[in-house]
Amino acid sequence: MARSKREMADDVPELDLLAFMNMVVILIPMLLLSVVFIQVGVINITAPKLSVGSSTEPPPEQEEEPLNLTIAINAKGFRIAARSAQLEPMSGCPQPGPTICLANPDVNVAAKFDAARSQLAKGQKEAADVALSEGVTAYNFRELYNTLVQVKKNYPKETVVNLTADAGIPYVVLVQVMDAVRYVREKDSYSTSAEFFDAEPKVEAAAPVALFSDPVLAIAQ
Amino acid sequence: MVEKAGAKGVDQAENVWLEEQSRRRNKKKRKEPAEGGLTMNSFMDILVIMLVFLMKNFGDLPIQVAGPDLQVPTSIAQLGAEDMTTITISRKAILVNNAKAVDIKDGAVDKSQKKGGEASLHIQPLFDRITEENKKAERLAKLLGNKHEPVVTVVADQTTPYRLITEVMYTAGQAELSKFKFAVIKGQASELGLGF
Numbered sequence: 048m049a050r051s052k053r054e055m056a057d058d059v060p061e062l063d064l065l066a067f068m069n070m071v072v073i074l075i076p077m078l079l080l081s082v083v084f085i086q087v088g089v090i091n092i093t094a095p096k097l098s099v100g101s102s103t104e105p106p107p108e109q110e111e112e113p114l115n116l117t118i119a120i121n122a123k124g125f126r127i128a129a130r131s132a133q134l135e136p137m138s139g140c141p142q143p144g145p146t147i148c149l150a151n152p153d154v155n156v157a158a159k160f161d162a163a164r165s166q167l168a169k170g171q172k173e174a175a176d177v178a179l180s181e182g183v184t185a186y187n188f189r190e191l192y193n194t195l196v197q198v199k200k201n202y203p204k205e206t207v208v209n210l211t212a213d214a215g216i217p218y219v220v221l222v223q224v225m226d227a228v229r230y231v232r233e234k235d236s237y238s239t240s241a242e243f244f245d246a247e248p249k250v251e252a253a254a255p256v257a258l259f260s261d262p263v264l265a266i267a268q
Numbered sequence: 269m270v271e272k273a274g275a276k277g278v279d280q281a282e283n284v285w286l287e288e289q290s291r292r293r294n295k296k297k298r299k300e301p302a303e304g305g306l307t308m309n310s311f312m313d314i315l316v317i318m319l320v321f322l323m324k325n326f327g328d329l330p331i332q333v334a335g336p337d338l339q340v341p342t343s344i345a346q347l348g349a350e351d352m353t354t355i356t357i358s359r360k361a362i363l364v365n366n367a368k369a370v371d372i373k374d375g376a377v378d379k380s381q382k383k384g385g386e387a388s389l390h391i392q393p394l395f396d397r398i399t400e401e402n403k404k405a406e407r408l409a410k411l412l413g414n415k416h417e418p419v420v421t422v423v424a425d426q427t428t429p430y431r432l433i434t435e436v437m438y439t440a441g442q443a444e445l446s447k448f449k450f451a452v453i454k455g456q457a458s459e460l461g462l463g464f
């Protein structure tokens with residue numbers, strides 16, 4: 048007998064798992080790399096009444112004439128209209144022109160967006176990101192917020208905002224506009240962009256206070 | 269002399285035996301692992317648990333928001349996504365519930381796919397797919413006893429031109445879907461890398 052009985056009972060069997068561990072050690076980093084830690088959120092959008100078929104809820108009752116706040120995004124800035132009257136361009140913006148002009152008037156946003164698209168088609172992702180961000184940051188979202196806070200003061204019950212844009216405006220600009228006008232932030236007016244973008248929505252009763260939180264996307268024919 | 273020899277002989281045999289025993293014991297103490305095996309039971313435990321966790325994570329994602337042709341913009345939106353019919357507008361194609369409906373070239377749908385030509389807002393193949401998926405969702409809701417909501421989630425790449433978005437919304441509207449949820453990635457503007 049090579050071993051005595053006592054030694055056989057005590058002997059802990061070793062797992063010969065080299066092959067299995069090979070696979071696991073390769074699989075784990077692969078899965079870790081493909082896990083993307085992102086949180087998906089949604090924005091509720093309404094389309095105007097052009098859908099075929101019955102709607103699930105009756106249209107909301109309106110006691111007074113609706114405000115019809117409209118923000119039109121074009122290559123030169125934002126055009127704000129309310130009650131079918133367009134707001135005059137701000138001081139410092141060229142007249143005639145959009146209500147809120149570009150923060151960087153030298154940037155040709157249409158060209159930037161076209162460049163970004165063509166670069167993406169060619170696969171140059173970093174250059175496309177740069178062009179896209181140059182185009183997006185040319186818009187003055189801070190002034191848009193300031194102006195809309197003033198509008199809200201006169202019409203505190205309105206939360207609907209109609210949004211429309213030129214055909215070539217990319218989706219990211221739309222999302223940034225919706226972000227800028229959705230919640231009331233800590234202050235009513237901001238003078239620097241850095242402060243504006245760092246500001247958190249004001250919270251009341253555990254929910255953020257809405258500024259104009261019901262976007263309706265208008266379909267320009 | 270005989271006794272002495274005898275005693276010595278016994279001693280020697282004993283010594284030999286004793287030495288052998290001690291050698292054997294030392295061998296047992298210095299237990300070398302067998303060729304090609306590793307004593308890594310606890311490490312294996314960790315790896316297997318991590319594997320199970322990652323597999324579960326893999327299957328949990330309801331919406332795909334990143335891919336080679338899809339970069340969804342970031343937003344400070346607070347609402348969470350729900351499981352429902354999705355229309356994905358990537359840079360190369362429009363997909364309904366991850367099945368391709370129509371191709372996109374240079375940010376627009378080819379005019380042959382549109383009912384009514386270039387200026388039309390109605391994309392025919394997309395309309396067909398949406399009605400199909402909507403009917404499926406309706407039947408499923410009826411089966412489960414839930415009420416079917418005519419809502420659809422739109423996942424769009426950040427460079428999608430506004431015109432394409434309106435076309436998709438119009439087409440979905442024709443297919444009796446009136447409410448939309450636009451999917452975004454949650455984040456602060458300052459950390460989005462947009463250069464603000």
